[in-house]
Amino acid sequence: MNKTHVIEHLKFALEAQLNSAKQAAKAAHDAATHEESVAETQYDTLGLEAAYLAQGQAERVNECYKSIKQFEAIFKEPTHNKVIISSLVRLEDENTAQKWFYLGPAAGGLTVEVKGIIIQVVTPEAPLGKQLLGKQLDDEISLTIAGKNHEYEVVEIL
Structure with missing residues (x-):
């Protein structure tokens, strides 16, 4: 097994996760700000629910960015005889x-x-x-x- 190939695949997978999260966040934001999301009565919570979803998706995007940064910091770690983070x-x-x-x-x-x-x-x-x-x-x-x-x-x- 070639660790360099695994790392390249992990980089692509993390980027794919980020792109997916960005698309979901944009869709949630668009739904939350759409004119049909404006409450018509005090019991109409569609807009509020859409806003919560948009906030959650934005947090997911931030987590993806954090994950990528954390992985970038360890990808160049040398091989050890003990299992460490990056093994x-x-x-x-x-x-x-x-x-x-x-x-x-x-x-x-x-x-x-x-x-x-x-x-x-x-x-x-x-x-x-x-x-x-x-x-x-x-x-x-x-x-x-x-x-x-x-x-x-x-x-x-x-």
């Missing part, structure tokens, strides 16, 4: 099934596909991220998901 990690379960994760500062849950392999961003606040931080090759991780215990081994850190 690309391959885990293997007891059936030798492999999963790839990028430990990022934000945008948890974001996924990218590189050469047919899915890489998911996980943050240090997530249960998996907490366990990954500081791990080394051959360390084990145990997670309980939906009441079922899953065991993984760290087999690669980039």
Whole structure:
């Protein structure tokens, strides 16, 4: 796995998230300021609801900008022998099934596909991220998901 390719895919995915958020914010703003959103009675809340939606979408755009800045700060981090924020990690379960994760500062849950392999961003606040931080090759991780215990081994850190 080439970490540089993963980083490029992450950059594109973060930019796509930002563009999507911008479009949603513009649509929400347009709806909130449209003449049909003006209240006709004291019980007409369409305009108020549209304004709240516009505000939420604007906050989403700001979060996207923050995520991009946070990722830019770590993309050039060198590879370490321990998992740190910016590490690309391959885990293997007891059936030798492999999963790839990028430990990022934000945008948890974001996924990218590189050469047919899915890489998911996980943050240090997530249960998996907490366990990954500081791990080394051959360390084990145990997670309980939906009441079922899953065991993984760290087999690669980039």
